[in-house]
Amino acid sequence: MxxxxxxxxxxxxxxxxxxxxxxxxxxxxxxxxxxxxxxxxxxxxxxxxxxxxxxxxxxxxxxxxxxxxxxxxxxxxxxxxxxxHGGRTAYNHLLWLAKTNGIPRRRVNEVIGMVGLEAVAHKRSGGFSLGMGQRLGIAAAxxxxxxxxxxxxxxxxxxxxxxxxxxxxxxxxxxxxxxxxxxxxxxxxxxxxxxxxxxxxxxxxxxxxxxxxxxxxNSAAHVRVRSPQSGVLAEALRDRGWRLGRADDGALTVEGATPEQIGDVAGSRGLYLHELSVVSASLEDAFMRLTADSVEYHARTEQPIPAGV
Ligand SMILES: Nc1ncnc2c1ncn2[C@@H]1O[C@H](COP(=O)(O)OP(=O)(O)OP(=O)(O)O)[C@@H](O)[C@H]1O
Missing domain, CATH: 3.40.50.300 (P-loop containing nucleotide triphosphate hydrolases)
Known part of the structure; x- marks a missing residue:
C-alpha cells in the first residue's frame, strides 16, 4: 500500500x-x-x-x-x-544488486527467467535495446x-x-x-x-x-442516422423518448437507442436511411477534457505553408 x-x-x-x-x-x-x-x-x-x-x-x-x-x-x-552501468553484464548488474541487499544468487536467475533475458544475461547491458533495458530494469525491481x-x-x-x-x-x-x-x-x-x-x-x-x-x-456511444426524410424521422424518434441532436453534416445523433431500434422505427414508417452507425466516444477525448486546464503547453495549430516555399 x-x-x-x-x-x-x-x-x-x-x-x-x-x-x-x-x-x-x-x-x-x-x-x-x-x-x-x-x-x-x-x-x-x-x-x-x-x-x-x-x-x-x-x-x-x-x-x-x-x-x-x-x-x-x-x-x-x-x-x-x-x-x-552499461559495461556490466545483465547478470552481474543483478548479482551486485542482490549481494548488496542480502538476496541469494538463485533469485538472480529467477528474475532473469521472469523477464525473458536468459539469452543475453551474460552480454554487456550497454548494447541492449530499449526493450531489453526495460526488462533488465524490471528484473532489478x-x-x-x-x-x-x-x-x-x-x-x-x-x-x-x-x-x-x-x-x-x-x-x-x-x-x-x-x-x-x-x-x-x-x-x-x-x-x-x-x-x-x-x-x-x-x-x-x-x-x-x-x-x-x-x-x-465517458464512453457512452450514440447512433448517427441520416435520412432524406430526416424531419419525419426525427419526430418519430423523439416520440420514442430518445434524445436527439444534430451533427455538423446534418446527420441526426440519437442517444439511448440501438441501431436496430432506430432501423425498426424507420422501417415501420417506410422511411429511407442513408446511414445508420454507432459512434463510440473516445476515452482519450474524455481525458483531454478533464485535463484541458492543466496542460502546460498547448500545441499551436500550424499555419499553412505559403505556396512556392
Ligand atoms: N529537478 C527539477 N528541477 C526543477 N523543476 C523540476 C524538476 N523535476 C521536475 N520539475 C518540474 O516539475 C513539474 C513536474 O514534473 P514531472 O517530471 O514530475 O512531471 P511528469 O508528470 O512526470 O511529466 P512527464 O510525463 O513529462 O515525465 C514540471 O513542471 C517540471 O518541469
Whole structure:
C-alpha cells in the first residue's frame, strides 16, 4: 500500500506536486495519468526516497522509504532515468544488486527467467535495446520480491510485442496481490491495464476513480442516422423518448437507442436511411477534457505553408 498525505514538492517557484492525498491499494493496478509535466515522476521519485518532499509525506506500507528496514523487499521501481552501468553484464548488474541487499544468487536467475533475458544475461547491458533495458530494469525491481511496484511510463518507446509483454506482467503482478502503481500520459494505455485511475494535472489530483466507472461515464456511444426524410424521422424518434441532436453534416445523433431500434422505427414508417452507425466516444477525448486546464503547453495549430516555399 502507498499512502500520500498532503504530499508537496516545490522546485524554486514551481510547485511540481501540490498537497496531494491518495492511496494505492494492493491486488489491483492503479494508473497514474497526467499530461507532460503534471508531476507523475516527481511523485514516484518521492515514494522511492529519491526526492525529499517539501511538505506532507508519502509512505510504503506505513513507513517513509528511508525508514524501511529492507527496502528492496518492500518496494521495487522502474523509473524513467535508468542508472545501469552499461559495461556490466545483465547478470552481474543483478548479482551486485542482490549481494548488496542480502538476496541469494538463485533469485538472480529467477528474475532473469521472469523477464525473458536468459539469452543475453551474460552480454554487456550497454548494447541492449530499449526493450531489453526495460526488462533488465524490471528484473532489478522484482529482485527482492516486493509487494509494492512502481512503473514510470513503462511502455514508452517499446514495440508492440514489448508493450503487450509489460501489460501482461503488470496485470499478473497485481493478480498475485501486489500493489502496482503505473504512470502514463496515454488514456488508452491506462484503460487496458489499470483497475483504478488517479489523474494528476498541474500537481493536483483531478480524478480518483474506479476505471470501469470512468469508462462507463465517458464512453457512452450514440447512433448517427441520416435520412432524406430526416424531419419525419426525427419526430418519430423523439416520440420514442430518445434524445436527439444534430451533427455538423446534418446527420441526426440519437442517444439511448440501438441501431436496430432506430432501423425498426424507420422501417415501420417506410422511411429511407442513408446511414445508420454507432459512434463510440473516445476515452482519450474524455481525458483531454478533464485535463484541458492543466496542460502546460498547448500545441499551436500550424499555419499553412505559403505556396512556392
Ligand atoms: N529537478 C527539477 N528541477 C526543477 N523543476 C523540476 C524538476 N523535476 C521536475 N520539475 C518540474 O516539475 C513539474 C513536474 O514534473 P514531472 O517530471 O514530475 O512531471 P511528469 O508528470 O512526470 O511529466 P512527464 O510525463 O513529462 O515525465 C514540471 O513542471 C517540471 O518541469
Amino acid at each position: 502507498i499512502t500520500a498525505e498532503r504530499l508537496t514538492k516545490r522546485y524554486g517557484d514551481t510547485t511540481a506536486v501540490d498537497a496531494i492525498d491518495f492511496t494505492v491499494r494492493p491486488g489491483s493496478v492503479t494508473g497514474f495519468l497526467g499530461p507532460n509535466g503534471a508531476g507523475k515522476s516527481t511523485t514516484m521519485r518521492m515514494v522511492m526516497g529519491l526526492d525529499h518532499p517539501s511538505g506532507g509525506r508519502v509512505t510504503v506500507n506505513g513507513r517513509a522509504y528511508r525508514d524501511l528496514p529492507a527496502p528492496l523487499h518492500e518496494v521495487g521501481a522502474l523509473l524513467e532515468a535508468k542508472a545501469i 522484482l529482485l527482492g520480491d516486493p509487494g509494492v511496484l512502481l512503473f514510470d511510463e513503462p511502455v514508452n518507446g517499446l514495440d508492440p510485442e514489448g508493450i503487450r509483454w509489460i501489460r501482461t506482467l503488470i496485470r499478473s503482478l497485481a493478480a498475485e496481490g501486489r500493489t502496482v502503481f503505473v504512470s502514463s500520459h496515454l488514456m488508452s494505455e491506462m484503460a487496458l491495464t489499470a483497475d483504478h485511475l488517479l489523474v494528476i494535472g498541474r500537481g493536483q489530483i483531478i480524478a480518483d476513480t474506479d476505471m470501469a466507472d470512468f469508462i462507463a461515464r
